[in-house]
Amino acid sequence: MNGTSLPVVEVGPVAHGGSCVARLDGQVVFVRHSLPGERVRIRVTDTTKRFLRADAVEVLEASPDRVEPPCALAGTCGGCDFQHVDPAAQRRLLADVVAEQLRRLAGIERDVVVEEVRPTLGWRTRVTWSTTPDGRPGLRKHRTHEVVPVEHCPIAHPDLPDVTAHRWDSGPVEAIVSSTGQRLVVTDATVPSDLDVDGVAGTDGHRRAGGTRLTEHVAPHDFTVTGSGFWQVHPEAARTLVDAVLDAAEARPGDRVADLYAGVGLFTAFLADAVGPDGLVVSVEADRQGARDARRSLHGRSQVRLVADSTERALRREPALADGVDVVVLDPPRTGARKAVPGVAALGARRVVYVACDPAALARDVATFAEHGYRLGPLRAFALFPMTHHVECVAVLDRVD
Template sequence: MSTQAEQGAGDLIDVEIGAPAHGGHFVARYQGRVVFVRHALPGERVRARLTDAGEGARFWRADAVEVLDASEHRVPHFWPAADALARHAAGELPVGGAEFGHAELGYQRELKASVVREQLERLAGLKVSDVGFSGVEAAPGERPNGLGWRTRTAYSVDAAGALAMNAYHSDRLVPIEDMPLAVPAINELGLAALPLHGLARIEVAAPSAGGAPLVLLVEDPTARPGAAARVAKALPEGSNVAAITQQGGSAADGAGTLRRLRGRTWVAERAAGREYRVTGEGFWQIHRCAPDALNEAVQQILAPQPGQAFADLYAGAGLFTVPLAHAVGPEGVVLSIEGAPGTSKDARRNVHGLDQALIRQGRVEKVLRQEVSRLPGGLVGVVLDPPRTGVGRDGVAAVAAARPARIAYVSCDPASFARDIRDFALKGYVLESVRALDLYPHTHHVECIGALVPAPKG
């Protein structure tokens, strides 16, 4: 066996797997060095291929390619394209996006709960028993197998014109036949059977309550024109189809030229008993059950009443803004701030007729500082639903300066959530309670919903 100093990416090592770590990895040790291993489970002994290693590195990364002693919680992977062991055995890489698919669904939630606890204790300095955390809950209405929940998917097209997705942290494209995590309406489009030459990507949005998906065909600027029109004709009747011609980025960036090919360029969504319109470039929660589940959690934390003032920050298409506006009524006000121009336009449409909703587009903390003094009576509560990077110190400072009585923080990343909770504590706010919902089954991701209140005086 080669010495540690000689080993590098591609080498095989045998390791015992320990606790889960944030990001879908598990902690192992090899000759005194920490190795973060994917596609394993605690208690297993595996053979792993190093993917990131070197004598000067603080830690190494590796993928399990063979299980020598299996966990009792290991199950056959539901998706052949993402089955790491089978793909590595065939000399191929697995597709990303289903890295926990080899574990029992209930055990996946135990792993995620362990990560949430560790992040809150290590980064925020909390005892989770003090904030009522009792584990990761299944989303209301979740299917027993945890499949068919994604209402938004993004695919690539490989050089052969086949539907594909990226391997984890790689430019390598893996051809796929279907996407088992997607809602049936997306798989029923039959994208893998279509000739996709001339396209760079395909992005699909399906309404969570059912209905025809919106298919965005992103054309390859280096290919001959006409691919999007050709593929649109091959899609099932009733599909909504648009084409995007651009030089880079994604449809969500709002860059490039969008042209309608069939139907409409938006999908109708419904949450908390309200109707929404979300365009192809707009943001909406991915899990089909998430909009209702998160709205219920936010309403419980904020308990809005007529005449009160709230702020919905990182507001997206207005998922929380609309119910809050109805709750506070014409005498109240909801300041809704979103950074992305296209998504902010969606929010403006969705609050049509609700004059108490003030839609603002721009950098959240800057706009909040400008607008908060104009709110009558001051802020009663704030909703935070930031991107994966979190609110950040400047955002925390801006929210704390507004002195809301309650903050509902919705986070899709436990690490940035814990860091922001720590920063809120420095500004006089404490985490009163926290829940975690499994809105991303078969992946390492988890959604946290925290309630923050001003720290007791004295």
């Protein structure tokens, strides 16, 4: 089929996941690399019973929000969704997505503002590269296993180990740079002898060379993160989220707080400052290495109780939670906290602060919290993953007496 015989659609609103919604012969089609209000020629990439997926291959009428992508591979590499969109407009699209999820899944009407976090390029302090059959590092095409070789990724942090300058005998290869400038590679491949790194770990987490324990700094606290253990990716993310969580939690001296899905204890350290020596922070993390790292950073804090267990089990069994708490902070993975919500609500906290990296999971869980007597209060959202469709929310849920 030559280019001009491909169909043309009028593009409607943005959808969760980075595409916009259009109609083709009455069928819903999710169009990547388009913008609301545009007329674009599309190539259908996927057909399901309920909808089509497509790529915009020619823009016939462009949105004023369209810009020249900063990346030469935009539209080919699946790593970014919004390289063609002005960063302020990206935030408006993300705000529309959060508002739509809240409307659809929780029945809540909200005007959402997504706050800017700079920089919008050079922000990825962790990148996992796949490799092509001839060993070149790259990123996968959207919804395929095909690896697009990448020599320069504009959203990758400039101080990351220079993985793309080398050939690898297998993937994946994860490159990490910490806020204190330590450079780590996590891979099972043969590591080039001239790669400039401070440490190499295997994907099983074991040390292969150098140090694999990174120090992350969020003033005034230091945190240990071993290997590819969880840490916020954007260089400003940890500070931004700590400030937002502390503002939202309003924890007072002497309060009892639960920090669920605590990672290496980022929020725990600051919540412990807020509740002081007469308070308590019960910090729950399921990943064994993450929990060990939290212990390394926080073992001196008498008001912190570290629990290495799943949130669901800790809610049932942890004695320190048995008498309830005043405030809960929860920061689950993308899937959200569906199973944990009833147990969290049963803790009877006056306030729950929900940190969410998926607005759909957040909206679904907000609806469940409502069934358990919690009403959505202020919600902030942050563009912590510029050029992608990802967005981070910090939502307050207050107990309705």
